[in-house]
Amino acid sequence: xxxxxxxxxxxxxxxxxxxxxxxxxxxxxxxxxxxxxxxxxxxxxxxxxxxxxxxxxxxxxxxxxxxxxxxxxxxxxxxxxxxxxxxxxxxxxxxxxxxxxxxxxxxxxxxxxxxxxxxxxxxxxxxxxxxxxxxxxxxxxxxxxxxxxxxxxxxxxxxxxxxxxxxxxxxxxxxxxxxxxxxxxxxxxxxxxxxxxxxxxxxxxxxxxxxxxxxxxxxxxxxxxxxxxxxxxxxxxxxxxxxxxxxxxxxxxxxxxxxxxxxxxxxxxxxxxxxxxxxxxxxxxxxxxxxxxxxxxxxxxxxxxxxxxxxxxxxxxxxxxxxxxxxxxxxxxxxxxxxxxxxxxxxxxxxxxxxxxxxxxxxxxxxxxxxxxxxxxxxxxxxxxxxxxxxxxxxxxxxxxxxxxxxxxxxxxxxxxxxxxxxxxxxxxxxxxxxxxxxxxxxxxxxxxxxxxxxxxxxxxxxxxxxxxxxxxxxxxxxxxxxxxxxxxxxxxxxxxxxxxxxxxxxxxxx
Amino acid sequence: xxxxxxxxxxxxxxxxxxxxxxxxxxxxxxxxxxxxxxxxxxxxxxxxxxxxxxxxxxxxxxxxxxxxxxxxxxxxxxxxxxxx
Numbered sequence: 001x002x003x004x005x006x007x008x009x010x011x012x013x014x015x016x017x018x019x020x021x022x023x024x025x026x027x028x029x030x031x032x033x034x035x036x037x038x039x040x041x042x043x044x045x046x047x048x049x050x051x052x053x054x055x056x057x058x059x060x061x062x063x064x065x066x067x068x069x070x071x072x073x074x075x076x077x078x079x080x081x082x083x084x085x086x087x088x089x090x091x092x093x094x095x096x097x098x099x100x101x102x103x104x105x106x107x108x109x110x111x112x113x114x115x116x117x118x119x120x121x122x123x124x125x126x127x128x129x130x131x132x133x134x135x136x137x138x139x140x141x142x143x144x145x146x147x148x149x150x151x152x153x154x155x156x157x158x159x160x161x162x163x164x165x166x167x168x169x170x171x172x173x174x175x176x177x178x179x180x181x182x183x184x185x186x187x188x189x190x191x192x193x194x195x196x197x198x199x200x201x202x203x204x205x206x207x208x209x210x211x212x213x214x215x216x217x218x219x220x221x222x223x224x225x226x227x228x229x230x231x232x233x234x235x236x237x238x239x240x241x242x243x244x245x246x247x248x249x250x251x252x253x254x255x256x257x258x259x260x261x262x263x264x265x266x267x268x269x270x271x272x273x274x275x276x277x278x279x280x281x282x283x284x285x286x287x288x289x290x291x292x293x294x295x296x297x298x299x300x301x302x303x304x305x306x307x308x309x310x311x312x313x314x315x316x317x318x319x320x321x322x323x324x325x326x327x328x329x330x331x332x333x334x335x336x337x338x339x340x341x342x343x344x345x346x347x348x349x350x351x352x353x354x355x356x357x358x359x360x361x362x363x364x365x366x367x368x369x370x371x372x373x374x375x376x377x378x379x380x381x382x383x384x385x386x387x388x389x390x391x392x393x394x395x396x397x398x399x400x401x402x403x404x405x406x407x408x409x410x411x412x413x414x415x416x417x418x419x420x421x422x423x424x425x426x427x428x429x430x431x432x433x434x435x436x437x438x439x440x441x442x443x444x445x446x447x448x449x450x451x452x453x454x455x456x457x458x459x460x461x462x463x464x465x466x467x468x469x470x471x472x473x474x475x476x477x478x479x480x481x482x483x484x485x486x487x488x489x490x491x492x493x494x495x496x497x498x499x500x501x502x503x504x505x506x507x508x509x510x511x
Numbered sequence: 512x513x514x515x516x517x518x519x520x521x522x523x524x525x526x527x528x529x530x531x532x533x534x535x536x537x538x539x540x541x542x543x544x545x546x547x548x549x550x551x552x553x554x555x556x557x558x559x560x561x562x563x564x565x566x567x568x569x570x571x572x573x574x575x576x577x578x579x580x581x582x583x584x585x586x587x588x589x590x591x592x593x594x595x
Contacts, residue, residue: 062538069546076553077557081562084561087566090566091566091580092580121531121532121535125528167577343585346581468583468584472583480561495545
């Protein structure tokens with residue numbers, strides 16, 4: 001039976017997943033980052049015994065509590081979607097994701113559940129030392145809960161430590177350490193958590209700037225800023241370096257993604273990095289249109305970023321689609337041929353097994369194993385389908401990097417003027433500073449757009465395209481729940497903003 | 512005396528710690544209400560009526576599920592164009 005895949009359903013399911021993930025990610029980075037900063041504030045309070053530091057710590061803890069309460073469980077929706085909209089994918093990756101997510105559930109839940117209560121209820125009820133320990137454990141637990149989901153995400157982008165079982169249609173884990181400690185996973189975890197620290201620091205700067213502008217809670221705001229700007233500066237510089245490591249890992253595992261977010265259509269030796277540009281929307285891999293309407297390029301820098309050595313070649317999208325014999329690059333076109341062979345042998349293997357023809361089955365299995373590396377390419381109809389949306393990837397990447405660079409300068413300015421004691425007089429900086437949290441969310445969301453849009457059309461890099469990962473449902477079902485989610489998440493977001501705004505307006509408790 | 516024994520019992524102390532903590536919450540009560548309403552909507556409405564686990568509800572054994580997915584994987588594909 002030959003059927004068309006329902007593409008409308010696939011695209012609605014993708015949109016729904018993107019919507020859910022983006023809303024979920026409005027809450028997560030603040031939770032991950034602010035727990036560390038609160039732990040620093042709490043430590044200063046315990047060291048100094050100053051009531052002002054205690055008030056300050058309790059205030060930021062309260063805002064953290066609001067964010068956590070509104071955001072908690074929003075990620076569970078993605079698991080619902082896996083089972084309903086992405087059942088083929090869910091089935092196939094169950095063995096890989098089961099272990100990491102079970103560990104996350106157990107470790108993070110117990111750490112968080114135990115120490116959250118002590119952190120919030122422990123004032124004057126437990127010893128200062130144990131209370132402080134609990135606050136640090138909340139930070140550790142929150143960030144640990146991000147480890148495994150990021151390991152799972154990294155595996156989808158760089159599927160190591162697995163073997164496809166053609167009898168069960170499942171990817172089976174061959175090496176837990178290869179999955180958990182893959183360089184891609186480490187880079188992703190470090191980049192995500194350190195950038196979350198930056199987001200949290202900018203959240204604190206935004207609110208504290210607002211207080212300073214209104215001449216309210218001045219001492220608390222200044223103290224909050226000095227610690228947050230110092231930690232934010234360290235985090236942002238670290239983000240710059242580990243971002244470079246992420247790009248290096250992407251260049252190795254997903255060269256198409258790198259080429260897309262840099263708008264590199266044709267590969268070059270000593271390729272330049274486009275610092276800013278306007279993408280030519282008519283450019284395709286199979287035409288000769290210019291890549292950009294305008295571009296500002298830094299010579300040689302992309303080669304350095306991708307290969308960490310001068311004089312080397314960075315493949316462009318054209319090389320990756322059609323191949324480049326001179327550079328030894330196999331194109332999507334050739335991979336499609338191998339992928340189609342893998343699929344044909346998989347089908348024949350199943351058929352022979354059903355017919356009880358063991359010899360034929362074994363022959364097809366051997367052939368399948370020979371070509372299975374490019375299994376996913378067998379589903380592509382044209383090699384050009386291997387190219388992700390270029391303009392969105394390009395702009396998302398450049399917005400993220402530009403804002404990340406701006407944040408370093410902002411942290412330097414806040415820290416410098418704080419030390420100098422003149423921050424209150426810098427009205428323009430403070431006025432702009434109130435918008436920093438919004439900008440940090442833009443950068444953070446852009447980062448995920450680079451990661452997820454840039455890897456299209458793959459659900460699992462090179463092995464499973466999203467068109468095959470989905471459930472064969474009608475689009476109507478997914479459309480209904482898409483709008484429901486939009487409504488529910490918008491209400492949650494409004495609740496967050498409203499409760500948060502009220503608490504900020506009230507400010508810290510007076511003694 | 513009884514009170515002292517009760518106070519030294521770690522389980523009682525933990526219970527009282529939580530009980531008093533919840534009792535003294537102000538903003539926390541609102542947040543817990545939001546959490547419960549949200550969990551009810553997610554699990555009691557969305558999961559129950561809109562997000563069945565496709566393979567779990569359509570097939571009764573893992574073998575059937577594997578066969579279904581293998582069938583999907585090896586089904587001829589006519590078009591895979593994604594919206595960009």
